[in-house]
Amino acid sequence: MDELEQDAAFKAGDVVVLRSGGPEMVISKLDGDAVELRWFDDGSREFRNESFRAHELKKPEPKKQKVSFSKMQQEQADKKRGSRAT
Numbered sequence: 635m636d637e638l639e640q641d642a643a644f645k646a647g648d649v650v651v652l653r654s655g656g657p658e659m660v661i662s663k664l665d666g667d668a669v670e671l672r673w674f675d676d677g678s679r680e681f682r683n684e685s686f687r688a689h690e691l692k693k694p695e696p697k698k699q700k701v702s703f704s705k706m707q708q709e710q711a712d713k714k715r716g717s718r719a720t
Contacts, residue, residue: 644669650691658694 644650648661650671659673668685675682 644688644691649694651694652686652690653692654690 644661644664646661646664649658650661650669651658657673657675659671661669662672662683663670667688669688669691670683670685671691672681672683674680
């Protein structure tokens with residue numbers, strides 16, 4: 635199954651982006667090849683609704699998770715580094 639076939643399996647509630655780029659949008663309705671989308675426009679500070687053809691859309695790339703240490707984890711790491719230095 636190629637990328638176009640995989641992305642054609644959209645359903646209401648899926649998050650998608652335009653193949654040409656842009657904001658993440660949520661599918662609110664499917665009507666054949668027409669996909670109605672809803673998203674928040676940061677520029678106008680309003681929600682927008684628009685229809686696109688399924689072949690114009692794709693699922694977004696997975697976001698990389700940020701790794702952060704809790705204060706306790708950081709203190710433990712600092713202690714280990716300190717004990718190695720001596």
